[in-house]
Amino acid sequence: MDSKRFIYAFEDGDGKNKILLGGKGANLCEMTQIGLKVPPGFVITTEACLSYLEKNQLPAGLMDDIRGHIKALEKKTGKGFGGGANPLLISVRSGSAMSMPGMMDTILNLGLNETSLEALIRQTANERFAYDAYRRFIQLFGKIALGVADEHFDERMTAVKRKYGARLDLDLDAGHLRELAAEFLEVVKRHCGRPFPLDPYEQLEISVGAVFRSWMGKRAVDYRRQFKITPDMANGTAVNICAMVFGNMGNDSGTGVGFTRNPGTGEKLIYGEYLVNAQGEDVVAGIRTPKPIAELEMEMPELHRQLLELSDRLESHYREVQDFEFTIEKGTLYGLQTRNGKMNARAMVRTSVEMFGEGLISRERALLRVEPAVLEQLLVPQLAPNFHGKSLAQGLPASPGAASGRIVFDADTAEAKGLAGERVILVREETKPDDIHGFFQAQGILTSRGGKTSHAAVVARGMGKPCVSGCEQIVIDDKARSATIGDATLREGDVITIDGGTGHVYAGEVPTVEATFSSEMVTLLAWADEVARLKVMANADTPEDATRARKFGAAGIGLVRTERMFNSTDRLPIVQEMILAGTQEERQAALDRLLPIQRADFKGIFKAMKGLPVTVRLLDPPMHEFLPSAAQLELEIAHLHQLNDSIKGLKDLPDTLKLLNPKLYQQYADGLTRLVGGLRTFEESHLEDDVIHRKEAILKKVRALQEVNPMLGHRGVRLGISYPEIYSMQIRAILEAAALCAREGVEVYPEIMVPQVATVEELKRIHGYVQRIHKVVELTHGINVKFKFGTMLEVVRACVRAGRMAETAEFFSFGTNDLTQATFSFSREDAENKFLPAYTETGILQDNPFEVLDIKGVGELMKMAVTKGRETRPELKVGICGEHGGNPASIHFCHRIGITYVSCSGPRVPVARLAAAQAKLLEHEYRDAD
Numbered sequence: 001m002d003s004k005r006f007i008y009a010f011e012d013g014d015g016k017n018k019i020l021l022g023g024k025g026a027n028l029c030e031m032t033q034i035g036l037k038v039p040p041g042f043v044i045t046t047e048a049c050l051s052y053l054e055k056n057q058l059p060a061g062l063m064d065d066i067r068g069h070i071k072a073l074e075k076k077t078g079k080g081f082g083g084g085a086n087p088l089l090i091s092v093r094s095g096s097a098m099s100m101p102g103m104m105d106t107i108l109n110l111g112l113n114e115t116s117l118e119a120l121i122r123q124t125a126n127e128r129f130a131y132d133a134y135r136r137f138i139q140l141f142g143k144i145a146l147g148v149a150d151e152h153f154d155e156r157m158t159a160v161k162r163k164y165g166a167r168l169d170l171d172l173d174a175g176h177l178r179e180l181a182a183e184f185l186e187v188v189k190r191h192c193g194r195p196f197p198l199d200p201y202e203q204l205e206i207s208v209g210a211v212f213r214s215w216m217g218k219r220a221v222d223y224r225r226q227f228k229i230t231p232d233m234a235n236g237t238a239v240n241i242c243a244m245v246f247g248n249m250g251n252d253s254g255t256g257v258g259f260t261r262n263p264g265t266g267e268k269l270i271y272g273e274y275l276v277n278a279q280g281e282d283v284v285a286g287i288r289t290p291k292p293i294a295e296l297e298m299e300m301p302e303l304h305r306q307l308l309e310l311s312d313r314l315e316s317h318y319r320e321v322q323d324f325e326f327t328i329e330k331g332t333l334y335g336l337q338t339r340n341g342k343m344n345a346r347a348m349v350r351t352s353v354e355m356f357g358e359g360l361i362s363r364e365r366a367l368l369r370v371e372p373a374v375l376e377q378l379l380v381p382q383l384a385p386n387f388h389g390k391s392l393a394q395g396l397p398a399s400p401g402a403a404s405g406r407i408v409f410d411a412d413t414a415e416a417k418g419l420a421g422e423r424v425i426l427v428r429e430e431t432k433p434d435d436i437h438g439f440f441q442a443q444g445i446l447t448s449r450g451g452k453t454s455h456a457a458v459v460a461r462g463m464g465k466p467c468v469s470g471c472e473q474i475v476i477d478d479k480a481r482s483a484t485i486g487d488a489t490l491r492e493g494d495v496i497t498i499d500g501g502t503g504h505v506y507a508g509e510v511p512t513v514e515a516t517f518s519s520e521m522v523t524l525l526a527w528a529d530e531v532a533r534l535k536v537m538a539n540a541d542t543p544e545d546a547t548r549a550r551k552f553g554a555a556g557i558g559l560v561r562t563e564r565m566f567n568s569t570d571r572l573p574i575v576q577e578m579i580l581a582g583t584q585e586e587r588q589a590a591l592d593r594l595l596p597i598q599r600a601d602f603k604g605i606f607k608a609m610k611g612l613p614v615t616v617r618l619l620d621p622p623m624h625e626f627l628p629s630a631a632q633l634e635l636e637i638a639h640l641h642q643l644n645d646s647i648k649g650l651k652d653l654p655d656t657l658k659l660l661n662p663k664l665y666q667q668y669a670d671g672l673t674r675l676v677g678g679l680r681t682f683e684e685s686h687l688e689d690d691v692i693h694r695k696e697a698i699l700k701k702v703r704a705l706q707e708v709n710p711m712l713g714h715r716g717v718r719l720g721i722s723y724p725e726i727y728s729m730q731i732r733a734i735l736e737a738a739a740l741c742a743r744e745g746v747e748v749y750p751e752i753m754v755p756q757v758a759t760v761e762e763l764k765r766i767h768g769y770v771q772r773i774h775k776v777v778e779l780t781h782g783i784n785v786k787f788k789f790g791t792m793l794e795v796v797r798a799c800v801r802a803g804r805m806a807e808t809a810e811f812f813s814f815g816t817n818d819l820t821q822a823t824f825s826f827s828r829e830d831a832e833n834k835f836l837p838a839y840t841e842t843g844i845l846q847d848n849p850f851e852v853l854d855i856k857g858v859g860e861l862m863k864m865a866v867t868k869g870r871e872t873r874p875e876l877k878v879g880i881c882g883e884h885g886g887n888p889a890s891i892h893f894c895h896r897i898g899i900t901y902v903s904c905s906g907p908r909v910p911v912a913r914l915a916a917a918q919a920k921l922l923e924h925e926y927r928d929a930d
């Protein structure tokens with residue numbers, strides 16, 4: 001016999017050891033040991049399972065051991081297994097450390113055979129009940145342990161019902177069920193080539209093996225892979241053997257499930273359902289509609305009282321909301337299972353705050369038990385919880401929240417209708433920076449192409465608007481202003497609803513519920529801020545975004561992207577003028593017009609964030625992003641030339657017609673003369689020539705600006721050095737806005753940040769501009785504006801040179817999106833569209849490094865830069881902006897390496913605040929990646 005102990009009675013098992021006993025088994029042991037009424041039983045360990053899977057047979061001596069424990073059960077219950085006047089029936093239940101669908105189902109009523117059946121009939125004096133239990137057991141065992149498909153049994157059932165004219169199962173009497181049981185035994189015999197095992201120990205042995213094997217079943221294996229359940233989280237399944245109790249013994253019996261608190265709202269009130277005169281599976285199987293537990297108070301007041309007591313004892317013991325199963329057998333209440341309750345985000349937050357208030361959990365626990373990512377659900381509108389409609393199509397859940405509106409297919413229409421007060425959803429194949437004005441006025445964005453990091457997704461997330469991207473089932477026809485999904489056609493103006501949290505798209509308007517920043521959430525996040533060392537800032541480009549971020553608890557703005565301001569419709573023409581300028585004077589003239597606009601933008605943001613720091617990044621993207629594409633221009637120019645040709649043709653028309661068909665000419669002479677006159681006036685206006693010239697000039701510029709690899713090209717600080725007047729205008733706008741705010745008594749903390757810096761000299765040059773302009777502003781405005789000057793670290797070389805950078809920079813901000821591209825030498829779009837999915841699926845990479853910070857590579861660079869920077873300037877402030885700033889795993893790492901703040905999109909701020917607190921609370925557990 002194996003020296004290991006493979007079986008623990010519920011009285012002996014260690015309730016903490018879920019790896020060994022499985023979650024269900026460990027909790028059954030614990031419930032028994034704290035004195036709750038649980039039917040007696042025992043657990044066969046996961047180690048026995050692993051041994052079985054390795055040797056393909058039950059460990060030596062296991063069956064003897066099982067017999068011993070069954071004997072003990074017989075003694076405890078006073079019943080006999082497979083015989084005697086009082087038959088012992090048992091359930092065989094699987095259960096691993098992690099709850100996992102796909103493993104073997106539970107077999108109830110095991111131990112029934114001809115002998116125990118007779119005893120059961122005598123004992124209950126209910127022949128129908130006994131035969132009903134028997135035929136259910138044969139089918140369940142046949143299906144689960146022996147693999148006989150349900151349909152073979154169902155076919156017999158139908159035949160018997162037809163024979164006796166029964167409509168429902170309930171219409172069958174004891175005799176019919178006896179006949180059915182006999183037929184079921186035949187079905188098993190026919191399909192297995194041997195008779196149904198009537199020896200209960202044989203039934204048990206077969207069942208235990210089947211449970212063990214189900215651990216390696218395809219569904220279970222797939223599930224573990226999908227949810228990344230590793231062997232140190234769950235390894236093998238235990239088997240729980242439990243004496244049956246009967247909820248189906250009459251109207252003083254029943255069965256149900258309960259939550260110690262409401263899992264939908266978190267309210268402290270027992271919540272659940274029960275059925276009178278029913279057995280285990282009936283409640284979930286939906287054969288009858290269960291009643292809410294509140295009704296038990298009328299029906300069985302004493303049992304209702306006991307149930308409340310059970311609920312309280314479970315919760316005060318586990319110090320966590322419990323989800324439990326119970327059965328009442330002839331007036332006695334039994335607990336059959338308990339586990340931590342799964343709740344929605346709202347309920348998690350509320351129970352955290354309330355359980356702390358009740359002294360049930362510590363504040364640390366209250367913070368740790370809520371998963372940060374779920375908070376985002378609470379900050380955006382959701383589909384009404386009682387809505388269960390079918391969706392038209394599903395794309396990627398790119399930005400959470402639900403929104404309804406009329407379909408529009410372009411940004412201009414979105415803007416026009418939106419401004420007119422209509423609710424619209426912008427539907428496009430994909431979006432570009434010049435669609436931004438449409439985003440502002442749309443309730444949500446739906447694209448048929450592009451991933452979770454496409455332009456649409458990133459911009460929508462930044463604005464906190466719902467977005468479904470990459471919804472490939474939708475085929476958009478821009479020209480026809482319609483879209484098709486399968487055979488359905490959607491036209492402009494049709495109403496749809498999108499759910500950016502799930503990626504579903506629905507026809508028509510689906511009711512939604514507004515986001516609520518509950519008082520419990522405010523409390524929980526205030527605790528988080530007290531605990532956390534990392535500060536949480538927001539990325540925001542407008543005063544509205546900034547105000548919202550502040551509501552979400554941002555400690556400042558970590559990133560203002562000035563190019564977002566350049567893109568709005570009233571500014572783009574001026575920006576284009578600046579780019580197209582032939583001389584420095586022309587460029588300066590355009591910049592002079594931009595200056596007051598930018599200054600007003602910054603003032604707005606500074607005011608919204610009064611008292612808090614605002615970090616403004618100088619212009620970053622390459623200039624061609626503000627111009628139309630060459631292909632677009634070529635097309636437009638070709639159209640205009642065609643127009644010229646057509647006009648020439650029309651001018652020749654009268655003469656040609658006179659020649660070919662003088663009669664016809666006579667008939668239309670008047671009109672033709674008028675037409676030619678009109679054409680001449682048009683030609684003299686040179687309207688189309690002017691447009692052609694202008695477009696050709698732009699095209700020339702676009703071609704000149706064309707780069708092989710724009711992301712590595714003329715952008716960021718490189719632009720600032722080539723065109724000092726652009727950065728100078730922006731610096732002046734920032735400092736003047738600050739001066740004007742200061743004069744109005746608004747406390748401001750501006751910070752100027754330079755993107756794409758690679759060399760110390762670049763940073764020094766820009767610092768030179770800043771110092772010069774600062775003096776000018778001081779002279780002209782009479783205020784010495786306090787500000788900070790710093791650099792993004794998003795180029796590998798800049799990280800390497802961090803020690804010297806810190807001589808000029810008062811702060812660093814890691815631009816981890818670009819830094820990740822640079823570290824991997826991946827271009828993000830290509831990577832995500834072509835090979836990254838395969839990389840993560842086959843395990844070459846654990847996660848998409850653009851979503852979860854690559855700690856081993858990018859993280860090492862960051863660690864080095866922080867160390868070097870602080871050697872030069874110990875008080876150096878270091879932040880991280882970019883997508884990773886809102887990712888909980890990345891936040892843990894940032895905490896570890898001593899980063900000062902993370903900056904993320906507004907709705908992610910609460911997520912990051914909680915994650916920052918958890919990072920602090922768990923810092924001693926953090927393990928370095930190897």
Ligand code: ADP
Pocket residue numbers: 039090091092093094106108242243244245246247279280281325326327336337
């Ligand atoms: P699951 O993991 O699917 O919940 P369970 O092992 O908990 O499976 O059992 C399925 C159903 O059978 C549950 O409703 C449970 O309460 C009931 N059940 C299990 N064992 C017994 C038992 N010994 N007596 C009565 N009902 C039982």
Ligand code: MG
Pocket residue numbers: 325337
């Ligand atoms: Mg269960």
Ligand code: MG
Pocket residue numbers: 755794815817818
């Ligand atoms: Mg960048």
